[in-house]
Amino acid sequence: MNIVVLMKQVPDTYAERKLNPADNTLDRDASDAVINEIDEYAIEEGLLLKEAHGGEVTILTMGPDRATESLRKALSMGADKAVHVVDDALHGSCAITTAKVLAKALATIEYDLVIAGSEATDSRLSVVPALLAEALGVPQLSGARKVQVEGSTVTIERSTDTGYDRVEGATPAVISVVEKINEPRYPSFKGIMAAKSKPVQSLSLADLGMSPDEVGLGASTTTVESFQEAPPRSAGTIVKDEGNGGVAIAEFLASKKLI
Amino acid sequence: MAEVLVLVEAANGSLKKSTLELLTAARTLGEPSAVVIGAPGTAAALKDKLAEYGAAKVYVAESEEIDAYLVAPKAEVLAQIAKDAEPAAILVASNAENKEVAARTAFKLDSGFLADAVEITAEGSAKQSIFGGAVTVTSRVAKGVPVISLRANSVSAAPAPGTAEEVSVPVSLSEGAKAAKLLERVEEAKGSRPSLQDASVIVSGGRGVGSAENFSVVENVADSIGAAVGASRAATDAGWVPHQMQVGQTGVTVSPQLYIALGISGAIQHRAGMQTSKTIVAVNKDPEAPIFELADFGVVGDLFTVAPQLAEEVAKRKG
Ligand SMILES: Cc1cc2nc3c(=O)[nH]c(=O)nc-3n(C[C@H](O)[C@H](O)[C@H](O)COP(=O)(O)OP(=O)(O)OC[C@H]3O[C@@H](n4cnc5c(N)ncnc54)[C@H](O)[C@@H]3O)c2cc1C
Numbered sequence: 001m002n003i004v005v006l007m008k009q010v011p012d013t014y015a016e017r018k019l020n021p022a023d024n025t026l027d028r029d030a031s032d033a034v035i036n037e038i039d040e041y042a043i044e045e046g047l048l049l050k051e052a053h054g055g056e057v058t059i060l061t062m063g064p065d066r067a068t069e070s071l072r073k074a075l076s077m078g079a080d081k082a083v084h085v086v087d088d089a090l091h092g093s094c095a096i097t098t099a100k101v102l103a104k105a106l107a108t109i110e111y112d113l114v115i116a117g118s119e120a121t122d123s124r125l126s127v128v129p130a131l132l133a134e135a136l137g138v139p140q141l142s143g144a145r146k147v148q149v150e151g152s153t154v155t156i157e158r159s160t161d162t163g164y165d166r167v168e169g170a171t172p173a174v175i176s177v178v179e180k181i182n183e184p185r186y187p188s189f190k191g192i193m194a195a196k197s198k199p200v201q202s203l204s205l206a207d208l209g210m211s212p213d214e215v216g217l218g219a220s221t222t223t224v225e226s227f228q229e230a231p232p233r234s235a236g237t238i239v240k241d242e243g244n245g246g247v248a249i250a251e252f253l254a255s256k257k258l259i
Numbered sequence: 260m261a262e263v264l265v266l267v268e269a270a271n272g273s274l275k276k277s278t279l280e281l282l283t284a285a286r287t288l289g290e291p292s293a294v295v296i297g298a299p300g301t302a303a304a305l306k307d308k309l310a311e312y313g314a315a316k317v318y319v320a321e322s323e324e325i326d327a328y329l330v331a332p333k334a335e336v337l338a339q340i341a342k343d344a345e346p347a348a349i350l351v352a353s354n355a356e357n358k359e360v361a362a363r364t365a366f367k368l369d370s371g372f373l374a375d376a377v378e379i380t381a382e383g384s385a386k387q388s389i390f391g392g393a394v395t396v397t398s399r400v401a402k403g404v405p406v407i408s409l410r411a412n413s414v415s416a417a418p419a420p421g422t423a424e425e426v427s428v429p430v431s432l433s434e435g436a437k438a439a440k441l442l443e444r445v446e447e448a449k450g451s452r453p454s455l456q457d458a459s460v461i462v463s464g465g466r467g468v469g470s471a472e473n474f475s476v477v478e479n480v481a482d483s484i485g486a487a488v489g490a491s492r493a494a495t496d497a498g499w500v501p502h503q504m505q506v507g508q509t510g511v512t513v514s515p516q517l518y519i520a521l522g523i524s525g526a527i528q529h530r531a532g533m534q535t536s537k538t539i540v541a542v543n544k545d546p547e548a549p550i551f552e553l554a555d556f557g558v559v560g561d562l563f564t565v566a567p568q569l570a571e572e573v574a575k576r577k578g
């Protein structure tokens with residue numbers, strides 16, 4: 001079974017993130033870049049499925065040059081190869097365009113399953129997997145906390161507000177996973193060494209048969225008109241409990257008319 | 260006046276509070292039309308309340324097939340209604356499923372989707388709070404019908420009479436919309452408390468609570484204020500409470516009037532889901548806990564003494 005894992009490189013959430021005032025897009029140079037945390041769970045799930053069913057795991061990303069660092073890390077976890085869609089024209093692409101580009105890239109890869117994370121920490125959209133299923137016309141099996149594959153049938157447990165849904169679809173399908181699903185492995189020394197010689201294929205827009213005016217900021221379906229830094233949260237009152245901490249909270253809440 | 264489509268959500272036969280908020284928000288843009296997509300008989304129970312909150316029309320798209328498949332049917336029907344109605348905007352409440360429905364609808368309409376708005380302007384642009392509340396952006400959809408998901412508690416629902424004229428919409432799903440089949444819907448523990456998504460007050464417990472039994476300390480505070488109960492991942496992973504109660508990056512994102520964190524350190528992934536709460540109160544015995552950086556009011560102390568006292572005091576004040 002051939003699996004493509006979608007990996008996005010994002011600014012480290014632990015660092016300060018910024019928008020670039022020139023075009024109101026995310027300033028990807030302002031902070032360290034890491035694998036989107038949940039995508040490590042997607043990679044792990046891909047590797048587990050490969051271990052159970054055979055086949056290859058390909059990492060697919062659309063992102064700037066420096067995303068190669070994250071691709072190497074994913075390869076060092078055990079993925080077999082990587083495909084990197086990289087083109088200056090892609091800067092500022094919206095989620096819908098991203099899904100269209102990823103769909104074009106997938107057309108160049110043989111796959112039975114696409115596995116994504118449930119949410120990127122920069123966009124916080126949680127919609128690229130659904131959009132990709134729409135673009136490809138394949139089953140959307142998103143929000144999985146458990147994945148089971150039997151032949152060409154994939155069944156997931158999708159986390160919901162009140163419990164979970166058991167959802168089934170036939171391959172090829174797009175899955176997205178939540179962090180309950182597994183515990184991602186750390187790259188081993190051997191894995192890190194092996195990753196250096198694993199193939200990473202770069203694809204430009206031209207390679208995908210797309211033109212620059214179909215993508216990027218100009219073609220984005222959404223536009224950020226302006227942004228403001230929120231006024232910093234005014235420092236709160238922190239008190240030490242001297243036996244009346246609970247009463248103090250109640251008084252605070254009453255003063256704010258919250259009780 | 261331009262029509263604004265509002266995707267209706269109900270639970271146990273009554274409208275969700277978030278739907279009332281959407282109908283209210285829709286009025287700043289035009290005339291709200293409620294869209295009910297569900298099993299046969301869903302709309303009938305909701306019509307009066309939809310009229311009370313200003314729905315001029317109620318599109319009724321009912322079929323057994325809607326809930327038999329995941330997400331795709333709703334997007335297909337919503338897009339079909341939008342193609343005929345040519346609305347000024349489509350509004351849904353922000354949650355995992357609606358965001359997927361909304362995004363796929365925008366894809367089909369060749370328009371754009373704005374997620375997690377905290378405000379919608381009369382011009383159809385949306386304010387969004389990003390980077391954990393550090394930055395507010397104003398965005399708009401560049402072409403076509405704007406599809407916007409609105410965070411719960413962003414507007415307060417206010418009634419305004421509407422005629423709720425029923426428009427029945429025939430449902431015939433494409434094969435593509437039937438690709439992901441819902442085999443079973445499993446309800447895990449769910450009490451009588453308000454749901455996290457809609458709650459205006461949330462009391463959450465973390466690893467500091469220590470055990471499933473001890474969670475009653477958190478629940479008692481919640482019940483004294485009429486709040487929903489939430490938890491950190493440490494508490495859901497330990498199995499003390501069901502995973503649906505997880506607040507955070509991979510749990511529920513909430514933005515209540517009041518968030519009370521008991522025995523939660525305030526890890527970045529937890530903060531990502533509650534940082535935009537209007538008022539934050541924390542109890543933690545570690546004065547260095549990062550949650551205090553967010554807290555409007557914090558008590559450094561043992562939650563097992565502070566929380567019961569709080570619950571008692573609130574009850575007392577209520578009389
Ligand atoms: C991909 C990924 C996604 C994640 N998503 C989420 C998410 O959605 N939501 C989430 O919450 N976490 C998430 N996490 C986990 C997160 O990183 C933290 O591990 C988690 O939030 C910690 O929970 P906690 O604050 O309850 O526990 P801890 O960090 O262990 O903190 C417990 C706190 O309780 C205090 N305490 C202990 N006893 C008492 C007492 N008697 N009285 C008062 N205070 C006491 C301690 O001082 C401490 O500050 C995610 C992690 C990853 C890697």
Ligand SMILES: Nc1ncnc2c1ncn2[C@@H]1O[C@H](COP(=O)(O)O)[C@@H](O)[C@H]1O
Nearest residue numbers: 006007062116117119120125126127128
């Ligand atoms: N540019 C991208 N390249 C590869 N995968 C992506 C990209 N953007 C989003 N994804 C995948 O889609 C998931 C959800 O992203 P989002 O919808 O932006 O929150 C991520 O966890 C990734 O797995």
